[in-house]
Amino acid sequence: xxxxxxxxxxxxxxxxxxxxxxxxxxxRYPGALFDERPTHLRLWTGLASGFFNAVARAGWGPDSAPMxxxxxxxxxxxxxxxxxxYLGSGGTGEDLVPLLKAVRLMPIPSQTPMALDPQPxxxxxxxxxxxxxxxxxxxxxxxxxxxxxxxxxxxxxxxWMERTAEAWLAMHLSLGLGSGEPLQHLVARRRGLPVxxxxxxxxxEGTAGIYHVDVVPEARGMGVASWITxxxxxxxxxxxxxxxxxxxxxxxxxxxxxxxxxxxxxFTYFFDPRLGP
Numbered sequence: 001x002x003x004x005x006x007x008x009x010x011x012x013x014x015x016x017x018x019x020x021x022x023x024x025x026x027x028r029y030p031g032a033l034f035d036e037r038p039t040h041l042r043l044w045t046g047l048a049s050g051f052f053n054a055v056a057r058a059g060w061g062p063d064s065a066p067m068x069x070x071x072x073x074x075x076x077x078x079x080x081x082x083x084x085x086y087l088g089s090g091g092t093g094e095d096l097v098p099l100l101k102a103v104r105l106m107p108i109p110s111q112t113p114m115a116l117d118p119q120p121x122x123x124x125x126x127x128x129x130x131x132x133x134x135x136x137x138x139x140x141x142x143x144x145x146x147x148x149x150x151x152x153x154x155x156x157x158x159x160w161m162e163r164t165a166e167a168w169l170a171m172h173l174s175l176g177l178g179s180g181e182p183l184q185h186l187v188a189r190r191r192g193l194p195v196x197x198x199x200x201x202x203x204x205e206g207t208a209g210i211y212h213v214d215v216v217p218e219a220r221g222m223g224v225a226s227w228i229t230x231x232x233x234x235x236x237x238x239x240x241x242x243x244x245x246x247x248x249x250x251x252x253x254x255x256x257x258x259x260x261x262x263x264x265x266x267f268t269y270f271f272d273p274r275l276g277p
Contacts, residue, residue, distance in 0.1 A: 012265025015113035015245045016088040018209035020056055022201045025183060029174050039068070046081055047167035050269075050277045053083035058096050066099055073103040073272075082275045088113070089265035105270035108277065111247040114261035118237040118244055126260050130230045133190070133223050138231045141185035142177050149194035150187045157197075157214035184235065185212075188228045195219035196228045200236050208236035210246040226255060233259070 023043045027034035029052070033044040039059040045052040053076065060068050076083045085100055097107075116122070141147050148169065155165040175183060182203065188196035196219065199211045210232055215224050236244050247267045248256050257263075271277040 009115070009243075010264065011115040011245065011262065012089045012113040012267065014115060014207050014243060015209065015247055015265075015267060016057075017205065018201065018203050018207045018245055019086065019088070021203035021205075022183070022209060022211070023054060023056060025175070025201065026052060026171065029171055040072075042072070044076075044079075044083075045171070046079070047171060048081060048161075048163040049167045049171075050082035050084040050271050050275075052167065052171060053079075053081055054086060054269075055084070056086040056088075058087070062095075065096065066102075069096060069099040070103055073100070073105065077272045077275065080275065082271065082277060084269040084271050084277065086267070086269045088267045100270045104272070106273045107268050107270050109250065110266045110268045111249055112253060112263045113245060113247050113265045113267050114253075114256050114263045116233065116244045116259065116261045118233060118241055120237075122260055123233065123237060126233070127230060129258060130226050131223055133227050136188055136190045136195075136224060136227060138186050138188045138228055140179070140235075141187055142179070144173060144177075146187055147172050147177060147185065149189070150185050150197045153187065153194050153197040153216055154212060154214050156216045184239075186228060186231055186235065188224060188231075190219060190224075196224045198228050198232045200232050200239075202236065202239055202241055206240065206242035208239070208241035208244045210236075210244060213246075213252075225252070226259065229255075229259060 020041055023041060024034065027043055029045045035042045041056045043054050055072060085105060087096060139146065141150050151165050151169045154168060182201055184200045186198050187194050196215045198213050201209045201211060210229065213225060213229060233244055
């Protein structure tokens, strides 16, 4: 039986707050619009990826929610750029599902928020379970060449269109790649070729969120995902993270549980199928 969440800690809320903080950070992109209200949070960059155009949280009452959802959805979809509406069980928004479906948005399969306590003893136990992958090296992303490798892995893994890859490259070149930034990236190379990517975002509450764990198809099944995730956990711990969170697909739950993560709640997003995710 997997371990239970720590008493008094809502993993899904930690994940929701870290994601909201990441959206605030992405608003540093030149020309981005960011609007945060008691009812919701909204980021718009105009880049061709739903990750960079998003609505999160929802605090409307039952009388005002239908009109608010319809107005926001019509406005964002009219801009002809992919966008997402995030719903996490750690905040409000579960009752928005029928409203989002009513405006013809589609959900991705629900994901599971998970958390890890990066105590040295637990990290040592985790590292003892992760086997090195022959020929694999993990490097920090510090220059345009390496961020291009990071984007390449994401594009190949997700079968992206060229404009989507260009959007991700533009965003992360604009944010900066310095070691002091709260958003960090790692790339794994095998025999000189980029095969895996991962990102870490450390918020002001001391929570490190792990994002964008991708492995190219030809490198899957070798333990690459475990190795690069362990490297990211170590990096977050070295930066003083008090806890580490991520959201997992159903297929990856076993991997993260073996690394020591515990689960609680749910997380998903809706998107306009006419524009893509």
